[in-house]
Amino acid sequence: MVRGDLTDQDVDAVVNAANSSLLGGGGVDGAVHRRGGPEILQECRRLRAERYPEGLPPGEAVATTAGRLPARWVIHTVGPVYAATVDRSGLLASCHRASLRVAQELGATSVAFPAISCGIYGYPLHLAAPVAIEAVQRAGADLDVRFVLFDEAAFDAFSSALAGPDRDR
Numbered sequence: 001m002v003r004g005d006l007t008d009q010d011v012d013a014v015v016n017a018a019n020s021s022l023l024g025g026g027g028v029d030g031a032v033h034r035r036g037g038p039e040i041l042q043e044c045r046r047l048r049a050e051r052y053p054e055g056l057p058p059g060e061a062v063a064t065t066a067g068r069l070p071a072r073w074v075i076h077t078v079g080p081v082y083a084a085t086v087d088r089s090g091l092l093a094s095c096h097r098a099s100l101r102v103a104q105e106l107g108a109t110s111v112a113f114p115a116i117s118c119g120i121y122g123y124p125l126h127l128a129a130p131v132a133i134e135a136v137q138r139a140g141a142d143l144d145v146r147f148v149l150f151d152e153a154a155f156d157a158f159s160s161a162l163a164g165p166d167r168d169r
């Protein structure tokens, strides 16, 4: 659990909170493409043409080079857009599981996640944090996993979720 910028992380793989188009956007996705450079977009375009003509579905993950980032790979995943009336936590958990699976296939030993869906996609931090943490814990992957939280609110929510529901007793 660290507070910081995903694009600074010196890990094998960083997970990007992308959208189905894989062609960039705002938030962490914008930062990844801006700092990683055009090589990432080039591979994303190829993935769209060859494997995902309709886009990457929410809950799935796919890797590209990390271009000029310190990491070796970017694992792009698409989180769910939050909706108060529909439980999309299964998709959010799936993003984490799928990203870890891709990381292991690549041979990565360390992975950094942002707070997927907690920005533009509107997922409340206190709901997303336990889902994300439990998904990673349950995956039981033999990897060094780090959550990189951009602001204090996100860091606090993820820290509380890691401490668990019994922390105040």
Ligand code: AR6
Residues within 6 Å of the ligand: 004, 005, 006, 007, 017, 018, 019, 024, 025, 026, 027, 028, 029, 030, 031, 079, 114, 115, 116, 117, 118, 119, 120, 121, 122, 123, 148, 149, 150, 151, 154
């Ligand atoms: N490092 C770490 N975390 C960051 C950074 C950064 N550089 N920048 C933002 N965050 P978001 P989403 C935090 O909106 O909700 C894009 O347009 C941010 O404060 O990046 O999954 C995509 O293309 C928040 O806590 O992702 C999609 O269209 C968290 O990262 C859409 O946004 C996620 O916020 C995806 O929305």
